Amino acid sequence: MSSSTNSPTHHTSTIGAIGAPSRRNTELALLVFAVAIPVFAYANVGLAISDQVPSGLLSYGLGLGLLAGVAHLAVRKFAPYADPLLLPLATLLNGLGLVVIWRLDQSKLLQSLPNFVTAAPRQLLYTALGIALFVVVLIFLKDHRVLQRYTYISMFSALVLLILPLVPGLGANIYGAKIWINIPGLGSLQPGEFAKIVLAVFFAGYLMVKRDALALASRRFMGLYLPRGRDLGPILVVWAISILILVFETDLGTSLLFFGMFVIMLYVATERTSWIVFGLLMSAAGAVGVASFEPHIQTRVQAWLNPMREYELSRQITHDGILHSDQLQQALWAFGSGGTLGSGWGQGHSDLIRFAANSDFVLATFGEELGLAGIMAILLIYGLIVERGVRTALAARDPFGKLLAIGLSGAFALQVFVVAGGVMGLIPLTGMTMPFLAYGGSSVLANWALIGILIRISDTARRPAPAPVSSPDAEMTQVVRPS
């Protein structure tokens, strides 16, 4: 795995691939760093809360380190040229998420809630499952182009995954958003998280075939390329589905995520700005239209526009039948009291958010205890993951891989935006979770699978071109190449 395996041997041009080394040792060093930071944070929380290094430090540190090590070895074995940053960045976020979940487990206030469970051991288990899924993806997905064969199967399974929460008896309505299913004995699952990946596969396969028609057959009008009426079909269908999600599952985030992902991929596939304009107009029209008659969305919008009123209503006994929640206002206060440098690990009061403090609102704890400086670092780490995804798309040689990488990283970015924006009061709050940080099995599993696919694509993209093999046929059929 040395860098010298690919030194160019032809002398005619300096331009061309400068040998891409495998960078596995860089990854290992970063990974050690990425495990050390959560261990430091963990010790920090223990010292702040109970004046002693927490007893579980060794087991959590070893657990996270072991998982990261397994993932690293799998990458070394099955994707040796993969991007060196994706794994450490994801590990760091996952580790920090574990620390915050453990820290919120220690809160007396949350412990007194009726539905309290110690979430940290479970999250560690989910992380282990997530890493296992990551390794499985690396082992069994030898070439991401295989996924292209399942374009329409993916569409079908994505639709099934999206419809599952609506099936009576299986779906669970948790605080208004119907994006969960209950599996007896296993707990609840958010199928939308997995649908995100499957849908990216479908969009990539579909757009790869159709992009020429979508890109070329168009009229120019006022500086925009307007697509033909019949080419609007696919975007209208996806739009309609996302509106249906909004109406029936009443979750703005899921709807926005899928439609946004489609528009991003459509734009990348066709290079036509008009799709973005159309997409923005359509999603705005759809959201406003649905919000005008769906009470749950209206509540969310009201809570977003005026969180303080919602806070006051939650303190009173109201008879309007709507569940008022002070969560958003508490989250905003948490961000505010964190200030620039934060209150320090374990010294904030973000547990006042109570329900979902460690899942949907996990960012508020970071905001309070690490302050603006910490939040910016966390968002930058998300940004770096997305950047590596886009870079992978740029480097990928096949159009399917390009579109898939863009779709996955676009969906990841949109999810971070939707959740962070919701918690910070930029957009109405949705029921999605922060990838890797938040407590929740589906989210951790799905996102590790997503990182696995990105690593697979980046391995294919960065792998040096194989040396020409001298096959016996080559002597019989001589190919004369120019230059």
Next chain:
Amino acid sequence: MSELTLTVMRLGFLAVLWLFVIVAVQVIRSDLFGTRVTQRGSRREAARPQQSGRQQTRQQARQQAAPPPQRGQQGGGRRGRNAPTKLVVTEGTLTGTTVALQGQTITLGRAHDSTIVLDDDYASSRHARIYLDQSGQWIIEDLGSTNGTYLDRSRLTTPTPIPLDKPIRIGKTAIELRK
């Protein structure tokens, strides 16, 4: 736990977190691979010569900081004291651009993977190349361009050694080798 320790740990953690981000960005920086494209001064900068000078030195420093992979395979110590060290664009839209000569072949043309991407209506996509031959001479060779490559006033027909400070003309662009 004393207030001081907690404050130190709080700031220490933020520092470590940011250190990780910075290290990650450094890895990205060292990870940029693919085609090496020479940064060219834009038209706006050509209008402001005092700025383009600074740009030029910075760019040159960057070029020298990253030695091309073929260094050592050719040239080496064979070059004499009069050997040119850089190639300067003296006329045309790229005026002020310099490329350090370190034994690598330089391709000129409108193609995006050229070392110097010419933004010139009279240039072909793969117009010419400049390379170091066995004897340590820099040679220019026309790659079958439409409008031809001129050394001083004469159109090139064969690979020709380049004298110092003599302009090579491609369309409206002129290039010189300098010490």
